[in-house]
Amino acid sequence: MKYDEFLNKVRELGEYADRDEAEHVAHSVLGTLAPRLPADGVEHLAAQLPEPLTEPLHRGELENAESFGVEEFLDRVAAATGARPMTAEWDASATLTAVAENVSGGELNQLLSQLPSEFATLFGHPELSG
Structure with a gap:
């Protein structure tokens, strides 16, 4: 999938006013997700996303993954986007659903296995949450 197509999907899912808003949200969410993933998880995800999305992933990448749950993730997304917590959940869902639709099934399974089940x-994929 091309970068513009990815952003259009995020814009559609998040019902954002324009491409710039969708781009800001997507970069913020991915940059916030990166520290939660092990370095090889970031590399595998980045390999399956359009090139401009690799930058926020690598910017947020750490040598060792941090351990935080969904609530902390959403608090961090809210801080990154300047949004309220409910809006942060909407933003995260729009971006991560677009990610799920654009990576291979194996990559999605690997990605979800590296996160607490509530991230599903x-x-x-609410059916995968515990």
Whole structure:
């Protein structure tokens, strides 16, 4: 998938006013997700996303993954986007659902296995959350 197509999907899912808003949200969410993933998880995800999305992933990447749950993730997304917590959940879901639709099934399974089960809902797969 091309970068513009990805942003259009995020814009559609998040019902954002324009491309710039969708781009800001997508970059913020991915940059916030990166520290939660092990370095090889970031590399595998970045390999399956359009090139401009690799920058926020690598910017947020750490040598060792941090351990935080969905609530902390959403608080960090809210801080990154300047949004309220409910809006942060909407933003995260729009971006991560677009990610789930644009990576291979194997990559999605690997990605979800590296996160607490509650993250599955944000990726558009509530049936996988525990």
